Every structure is written in C-alpha cells, then in structure tokens.
Amino acid sequence: MKRFLLPHLICPACLPKENPLLASVSREKDGDITTGYLSCNKCKRRFPIKDGIALLVPDPDASLSGGQWRYEDPDTINRYLWSHYAELHGDDENRAANAAWADSLADKSASALDAGCSVGRVAFEMAARSGWAVGCDLSRNFVATARRLALERNLTYSLPLEGKLREVFQIKLPDDWRTDNLEFVVADALRLPFAGETFQQSASLNVLDRISYPLAHLFEMNRIACRRGASFLFASPFSWSSSEIPEELWLGGTVTGPHKGRALENVRSLLEGKGKVLSPPWQVSRSGEIPWKMRSHCNHCESFKSQMLVAVR
Numbered sequence: 001m002k003r004f005l006l007p008h009l010i011c012p013a014c015l016p017k018e019n020p021l022l023a024s025v026s027r028e029k030d031g032d033i034t035t036g037y038l039s040c041n042k043c044k045r046r047f048p049i050k051d052g053i054a055l056l057v058p059d060p061d062a063s064l065s066g067g068q069w070r071y072e073d074p075d076t077i078n079r080y081l082w083s084h085y086a087e088l089h090g091d092d093e094n095r096a097a098n099a100a101w102a103d104s105l106a107d108k109s110a111s112a113l114d115a116g117c118s119v120g121r122v123a124f125e126m127a128a129r130s131g132w133a134v135g136c137d138l139s140r141n142f143v144a145t146a147r148r149l150a151l152e153r154n155l156t157y158s159l160p161l162e163g164k165l166r167e168v169f170q171i172k173l174p175d176d177w178r179t180d181n182l183e184f185v186v187a188d189a190l191r192l193p194f195a196g197e198t199f200q201q202s203a204s205l206n207v208l209d210r211i212s213y214p215l216a217h218l219f220e221m222n223r224i225a226c227r228r229g230a231s232f233l234f235a236s237p238f239s240w241s242s243s244e245i246p247e248e249l250w251l252g253g254t255v256t257g258p259h260k261g262r263a264l265e266n267v268r269s270l271l272e273g274k275g276k277v278l279s280p281p282w283q284v285s286r287s288g289e290i291p292w293k294m295r296s297h298c299n300h301c302e303s304f305k306s307q308m309l310v311a312v313r
C-alpha cells in the first residue's frame with residue numbers, strides 16, 4: 001500500500017467515529033508498504049498489509065459471506081478484465097463505454113475514489129485527472145489483479161473461445177497511464193476506511209444493485225465526498241434481485257414501499273436532498289445511459305445498459 005494513502009485512512013470498525021489508523025511497517029520499497037499492519041488506537045484492531053494489499057475490513061472472513069464469493073472466481077475476474085481493458089488488445093466492444101465513464105469524471109480533482117472498482121479501469125482514469133486516486137473493492141482477487149496491473153503494467157488472462165478452448169489476451173498499459181498516484185485496497189463500500197469529506201471525485205458504478213444495503217452505500221459515498229467542490233459519478237443497470245438484496249432494501253423496482261417506482265428517479269431525489277438523507281444536497285449536472293458488454297465466449301456477450309448521473313455540489 002502506497003504511503004500517500006496513510007493520512008486519509010480511518011478505522012472502518014469504529015465508524016461513525018473517525019479514528020485514524022497508524023502504520024507499523026515490516027517491509028517497504030519505494031514508498032510502497034508491502035508487509036505490515038495498520039492499527040486503531042481506540043478499538044485496538046489491526047488491519048494487515050500483505051503482499052502490498054491493505055485489508056481494510058473489520059472482519060475479513062465475514063465479508064466473504066460464507067465462502068467463495070462470486071466476485072472472487074477466476075473466470076469472473078477475466079470477464080471483468082475483458083470488460084475494462086479489451087480495447088487495449090484490439091477488441092473495441094466496450095471502447096465507447098470506457099470513454100463515456102472517463103468523460104463523465106471532472107477534468108481535475110485533488111483526490112478520487114472508485115468504490116466497488118473491480119479490476120480498476122475507472123480508477124486508472126481517475127489517476128490521470130487527480131492528485132491521487134484509490135479504488136476499493138470487497139473482492140481480494142479483484143484488488144490483487146488491479147494492483148498487479150498497476151505495478152507490472154502487463155497482464156495475461158484468458159477467456160473461453162468455444163467449449164474448452166481458451167483465448168489468451170495480453171493487456172499492456174499505455175505508457176502515459178499514471179500509476180504512481182494510484183492505489184487499490186480491500187474495503188467495504190458500506191464502511192469506507194476514509195475520513196469524511198476526503199474526496200473531490202467519487203464514483204459508484206454498477207454497485208448499487210449488488211451491495212447488501214444500497215441506501216447505506218449512498219450515505220457512505222456522501223460522507224467521504226467533499227461538502228463543496230465535489231463531483232459524484234453514479235451509474236447502475238438496476239438489476240434488482242432478491243437473491244442479492246432483500247426487496248425491502250431495493251431503491252426502486254417495487255410497486256409499494258418508500259422507494260417504489262424507478263430507481264433512477266429515487267436516487268436523483270435522494271441526491272437532491274429528499275428526506276435530508278444525503279446532505280448537503282447535490283445537483284444533478286448530467287444524466288444518460290451507457291451501454292456495455294461482458295463476454296462469456298467468442299460468440300456470446302451479455303449486454304447491459306447503465307443509467308448514469310453526474311452530481312456536483
């Protein structure tokens with residue numbers, strides 16, 4: 001974990017109290033802490049840093065909710081690598097989507113967070129436009145993959161071609177992509193290990209309908225965003241499913257309940273101050289739809305359309 005993150009970290013277990021984390025370093029190379037731990041003086045918890053990856057979750061085993069989480073599965077990682085980076089090896093299916101995410105970020109910000117970053121594409125885009133940027137995800141394998149890509153700038157992966165045949169791809173980061181100001185950590189987007197009002201740029205992309213408590217996630221994204229001079233990029237395909245999130249916690253897609261109707265309008269109202277849940281209120285400056293794809297084999301892709309809002313305050 002790169003040292004530049006240290007001043008911004010707080011104990012995720014102590015939230016809503018914001019207690020700083022102190023680093024004990026066993027191994028460090030060029031400002032990158034590869035082995036050590038972060039500790040909270042108040043609750044006395046320790047958060048390990050292993051192989052450069054900071055595990056900033058209160059209970060690392062509980063976060064995997066009873067075994068192999070689907071986002072830890074190797075082929076899921078490969079599908080996300082394709083979705084985020086395929087244009088770097090000449091497959092243009094998601095080029096327009098990736099450009100649209102990048103164009104929806106503020107041109108310049110001091111600090112940026114992509115919560116639920118998966119294998120990291122938007123965090124790389126943030127690093128190009130920010131003083132420093134961090135991507136966080138609950139999946140250790142996603143974070144390890146994104147971190148390895150940032151460190152080595154090269155990554156080989158494969159996906160099914162047809163049946164048991166596989167196609168191998170190589171990602172090579174363009175020389176002008178910055179990584180010195182970019183880090184990836186394991187963290188829960190419901191308990192972010194960052195002090196309040198840390199980020200001028202924040203993003204939650206395709207996470208709201210996959211996180212166990214969507215409203216608490218928006219509340220948490222609001223906490224870490226600056227009160228003024230902030231930009232929040234939000235998007236979701238709103239694929240609500242009761243196998244992922246109990247229906248009473250959905251922020252849309254129901255006929256009755258506090259969040260009945262369409263989620264996009266509900267999220268917009270919450271951002272604009274409805275019920276004073278998210279304060280100070282945001283103004284929606286842009287909205288739109290971003291189509292993107294996930295590949296399963298060479299003749300099969302799944303198509304998604306994410307509804308997007310850019311909110312500023």
Ligand SMILES: C[S@@+](CC[C@H](N)C(=O)[O-])C[C@H]1O[C@@H](n2cnc3c(N)ncnc32)[C@H](O)[C@@H]1O
Pocket residue numbers: 071115116117118119136137138139142187188189190204205206207210211212
């Ligand atoms: C549908 S994927 C979207 C990934 C990426 N933002 C994108 O648009 O390609 C949902 C992501 O949310 C992450 N996620 C789900 N619950 C989370 C939580 N509580 N904290 C952090 N990340 C979470 C998953 O690991 C996964 O990477």
